[in-house]
Amino acid sequence: MLRTVIAGLRARPLRLLLSAVAIALGVSFVAGALVLADAVGAGLRAAVAFQTRGVDASISTTRGGPALDEAVLAKVRRVPGVAAAEGRATASAPLRDAAGHPQEAAATSLPADPQLRPFDLAEGRFPRDANEIAMERHTAAAYPLGQSVTVFDRNGHQHSYTLVGTFSRPTEAGIGSAQLVLLPEALRQLAAGTGFSEIVVRATPGVGQSQLLDDLTRAVGGRGTTVQTGRDAAAQLLREAAPDSASLTKFFTAFAVLAMVVAAMVITNSFTILVTQRARELALLRCVGAGKRQVFAGVLAEAVAVGAVASVAGLFGGLGVAAALQAIAGALSGHEAAVYLPLTARTALAALAVGVLVTALAAALPAWAATRVAPVEALRTPLEGKSARAGWPRAVAAIVLALVGVGAAVLALHVEVEHGAVLAVVAMVALLGAVLAVGPLVAGPVVRALGLVCAPVLGLPAKLAALNADRNPKRTAASAAALTIGLAVVSLVTTVVSGVEAGRSSGLDQQLAAEFTVTSVVADQPLPATLADTLAAVPGVAAAAPRRSFSGDLGARGTYGMAAVRGDAVGSLLRPVVLSGRLDRLGPGELAVSRQLAKEAGLAVGDTVQGGPRNRPVPLRVVAVYDGVRVPGADLGLGLVDLGQMPAIALHGNSYDDSVLVKLAAGADQDQVRSALDGALSAAPLAQLHSLADLKDQMSAPLRSTLDLLWALTALAVLIAFAGIANTLSLSVLERTRESALLRALGLTRGGLVAALTAESVFLALLGAACGLLLGIGSAWLITQVASTDAQPVLFTLPWARLGVLLGAAVLAAPLAAVIPARRAARGSLTAGMAEQ
């Protein structure tokens, strides 16, 4: 039996190759997504390892502990077994750009010990005196070596240095490393009083880590000072940076699940066709004496073998996919981005399991069906099975799923947001299931209608295409389904993101009645106190009001991130959505709370809170509950008070994120006023001017980059869906060799045959894309309805451009998918085709 299987494989290399390609593509998609998920962690680990390379021990202090200064460093250097010790310090050092505006940047000191430097020299050399500076390679792209670089200090004074070199790190990975390097004395001049955040120590060779740790602890240890090994310090850094990367990992893992579903569909379809085509051959085997079990085991063995080989190929393909995506993302971001290809056991197992198990299952079902038919009957019946028609259980399943979906959707619209989200997900999954179930039922009518619509233009090829697509609705629907899922996901996310974007934009318009904001480029450095008055005096400006964030001490209720603004600006420049109470101004002793704070601290309008330190309590009356948009420079925090009230209740008296809101007079020309404001800001070098449009851009930037990443991944899913369509068509062409020859004999030109197959591919793509878009947009509508609130509206807006690109790409890619099968069909010899049985 095994020999027969192998002979059968050898006799039809092409069919097998097509299925193997489908499996390999699917598996590489799954493996690629999983490798990407692991690569996020790997990149972070590499960044941390680089940051702590050469470090045998690390000394740091907890918040409020003793300062790490030169004296401590000198003490550390005297400890026996210490080969080198360096104090690490980082200071905010905004770069002055060509227009004279400050650009956010940070500077760190150059360790004297080359082995304790967390960066490598790329070009030139490191600074040798206090007037020289080195820059991170990508930041330095705009500066040639030897040029003068100007940096602001905290007080807005300018310091100029000569750029003598650039350095590089293998990865950025979001651990916030400094872009500028100065000698320690230069950094002390730039940022006087900045202590070390950490002292790193390299041990002399032969000194044990525990010995070193003991000696260091004896020398400088004490309350609030932590002495740990380099490895422990790295682990701590990793823990602190992990949450960000964890969400990215989750994102990629979720995508891997989507990849598995799409891959399973493509593989199932292609292998099902393969085995169905061989039903006659299997029947012949049974006729000459092979047992049911032998036939079944033979087919299964073949499927497992093909699945295993193709899966291994796909696994390596996945590494390629992950490498390519990382390289593209790196090229787009302009950051230092290394390519990480961690191949974990999980990735290998999941990829191989998807490939082999799905293939085996896909082969087992039709093979089982084939063995259940009496052999002689199977020999007699034509290849086109009667089973291809969809039955009523499918219709019932589709109706039930649709009812569940619609029911959940209706419920979701009428309950609280939290429950609504869960119900919305249930509704979406149920509706997707309904669409997939109903696919074979509607595929026929839909392609017939498409055929009728296209017939006047394309003529008979359109009719033939519709008939061919209608001939096996299950197969047609399955080919379209992979595309449906891919497009549903991408159109859903695209629409929701655009709704969130539009919602935030309209939320910002609602909350901020100012045209400009001014912020400080150094977050903890306040703007000049007179700046608001200076700006208010600029012609064309109607009002300018200062605002700042602070940690508000609400006594027994806790400490919350709050904002303070000049009382008369509330209601005019700042007018958040008021949920209860009244908020047209804020006076001393008054407090407005956000919905979240009201809920967390159990506050309502009319309540009085004791704020400030316990020995000098300040009574605050809650006058309003509001809901606000988070936006840099105009953030309302969890609670809002009058600016005069702030010092009494701010924890440690600190405030940060100073800003000024600027409202223009009616009819003032925005560009004119902008340049006047720019002029007025020359007195405050650290101030950055943002228009409302800049703010909107800033708010949507992270959304957009997520969306771009998602598009790249979904492009892959859609690509695989088209590979699936090409595969289905190729197998159908092989199946219809004789028919194609007959049509050619009867007078269909080669072009006509190509047109028929191309039309069939386009019909498939249209069916899949239309279902996907409808499903995605419908789900997006549901989500926007469920998630939208007054202050944070999520609008249902259709991103026509992006959706149009999707649909256009699908319709244009379809003829491409048909190219190879169509060529094969058109080139086939007529007489040989006729002879084929």
Added chain:
Amino acid sequence: MDGPAAVGVAEVVKVYGRGDAQVRALDHVSLDFPARRFTAIMGPSGSGKSTLMHCLAGLDTVDSGRVRIGRTELTGLSDAELTRLRRDRVGFVFQSFNLLPTLTAEENILLGLRLAGRRPDRAWFGAVVDALGLRPRLRHRPGELSGGQQQRVACARALVGRPDVVFADEPTGSLDSRSGAEVLGFLRTSVRELGQTVVMVTHDPVAASYADHGVLLADGRVAAHLPRPTADAVLAALTGLGA
């Protein structure tokens, strides 16, 4: 042979394979098939009769020699020109029916005309359908028809465009003898009463006996002409070849 020739080949050579595996399927064959006649090409397996028909019909190309349908020289025509010629001037009946499973009987019959963008002549269509007894079956798909009915649909398809010539390749090969007799009777009727020209390839002496004229091929050459063949005469001729 009388009457103007509808189809003809002159000095046609067709070789398959190369080297030791080379087979001369047609070895300098020259033949004329007169119009309004039913001609049978006979011969044992491998005699070249199917190859000859494929070359005559423009389904396959010849290595040397000339092929002619009416006044049109086939050798040298492009694929598109051959396609058009097949569409407009040639009808086919195959052994294995070769109907499109997705089309109804009527759609199958009119397929060639639809491909050519020609409007069917309803009266002629009716005549052909009635002559073949297919009227009650027009809405059925091939899967719902018996073998004989399918072959009659194929005959109707071949004739409905009033081609210069109808080629039938073993038309009874897949039929029981009664259905086969019906199909052959119809082909003869189409020649005698409808004025068509039919060239049939067969190895069945009984089928050949329906023809007006028989041509016997062996090893790629014309071995004999059998005017007004009878089953016995054909059988004798074939046996003679085999001996």
